[in-house]
Amino acid sequence: MRIGIFDSGVGGLIIAQAIRELMPEYDYVYLGDTKRVPYGNRSHEAVYQFTKEAVNYLSRKKSCALIVVACNTASARAVARIQKEMAKMPEGKHTKVLGVLVPACEEAALHSRVGVLATVGTVTSRSFVTEIKKLNAKCRVLQNPAPILVPLAEAGESELAKPFLKKYLEPLLKERVEAIVLGCTHYPIFKEEIKNLIPKGMRIISQDEFIPKKLADYLERHGNIKKKLSKSGKVEILLTDKTQNIEDLTRAWFGENLESKIVSL
Ligand code: DGL
Numbered sequence: 001m002r003i004g005i006f007d008s009g010v011g012g013l014i015i016a017q018a019i020r021e022l023m024p025e026y027d028y029v030y031l032g033d034t035k036r037v038p039y040g041n042r043s044h045e046a047v048y049q050f051t052k053e054a055v056n057y058l059s060r061k062k063s064c065a066l067i068v069v070a071c072n073t074a075s076a077r078a079v080a081r082i083q084k085e086m087a088k089m090p091e092g093k094h095t096k097v098l099g100v101l102v103p104a105c106e107e108a109a110l111h112s113r114v115g116v117l118a119t120v121g122t123v124t125s126r127s128f129v130t131e132i133k134k135l136n137a138k139c140r141v142l143q144n145p146a147p148i149l150v151p152l153a154e155a156g157e158s159e160l161a162k163p164f165l166k167k168y169l170e171p172l173l174k175e176r177v178e179a180i181v182l183g184c185t186h187y188p189i190f191k192e193e194i195k196n197l198i199p200k201g202m203r204i205i206s207q208d209e210f211i212p213k214k215l216a217d218y219l220e221r222h223g224n225i226k227k228k229l230s231k232s233g234k235v236e237i238l239l240t241d242k243t244q245n246i247e248d249l250t251r252a253w254f255g256e257n258l259e260s261k262i263v264s265l
Helices: 013-022 044-061 072-087 101-108 120-125 127-135 149-154 158-174 187-195 211-221 244-254
Strands: 002-007 028-032 064-069 096-099 113-118 140-145 179-183 203-206 235-239 260-262
Touching (some): 002 044, 044 064, 044 120, 064 072, 064 211, 072 101, 072 113, 072 127, 101 127, 101 203, 113 120, 235 244
Parallel strands (some): 002 028, 002 064, 064 096, 235 260
């Protein structure tokens, strides 16, 4: 069985690549819902429905033993509900689903004042605030939606992104946060630009840097899942729609020249 990695689009390939780098031995299937991306501006219910379809597809048709929902919007709006539903299913039909939001909150909760940049959907859900406060009730959490960053990242416009990054970071920096959480798959693309806009020593909490290790630790603690995973080092990339730009981004963000296939959920 394989490890499934799901995102609304191709941004999750940044996390997928980091996971593969740490654990190249496993077999992976990446699913990007490129036909319906972005999820960030959609309703709670739509994000839940789309994520559920993707999870069902990966578990039933692609025999994944474990699915990482690498999308923050889907993690914020759908993962907890899907986990509850999965838990009610009989043992044999049960697929473990993990999000990327709680691991980021574990890092954020180590600080007393953090700023979160995310999509409108993630910010509105207040999931980062709730989860961080569960771990550290004293932590002050400031959020700012940064809706323009996803299209700019996909267009490769790092230079054009700078004034927007400055605008989105400003209210968080004014409150003298200790760390900035990149609460969206695409934002690690702008890590260098963000570094140049924040005071030296301020931490950037970027999921590609700790999700792989947290997943490896999870597998160590869950030998029943680990032993189901096949190890031939293969990766399959599935998308629900493809354009030249999507293909270019897939190569650039995954760092490998892999042919992607189109599927219907
Ligand atoms: N993958 C989404 C996230 O991490 C960003 C793109 C979208 O809006 O679908 O929130």
